[in-house]
Amino acid sequence: MMFWYGHGMNGWGWFVMSIGTLLFWALLIILGVLLFRALVRPTPPGGWHGTWQKTPPGSGPEQILAERYARGEIDDEEYHRRLATLRGSPADAGRPSAS
Template identity: 55%
Template sequence: MMFWYDHDVSGWGWFAMSAGMILFWALIITVVVLLIRALNSPHEHTHVHAPATPTPPEDILRERLARGEIDEEEYRRRLNALHAGPLTKT
């Protein structure tokens, strides 16, 4: 007579073995999926950022007026100075 027939596994034993096997394969599949995603995702340090475009001076004046740093008269004076072009010394 063979020795493994002497040790009967109850219903809970089969349930525990089945649940353990399902959890084992779920863990293996999760690790593989996460590994593939990590290897295929773009790396942050290799991504080149485009230089920021400079803010136009009119927008800066508009923001300063909106924040209350300058009043409307100062805004119009500076805006006219911007549109008049560079000042030349004579």
């Protein structure tokens, strides 16, 4: 019976072991929930809308420019100049000929 108390855990050992076990199970539960949410989450219609967002249909830059032209916010010359800029062509290329 000699050295009986020398081989067991003291109060701090039980405390650290209990906290470590709680943290381990909390980590496992969190990982399980995140994995479940990632696998079950439905993809939005039209594809992935995360980092690489697609522009919703009807709201591209040309559509917005056409809407501004239709409301009368910009004139014919400015509309064709900006449309040519959006399409990457020279400013005179998008303009209808006067003849």
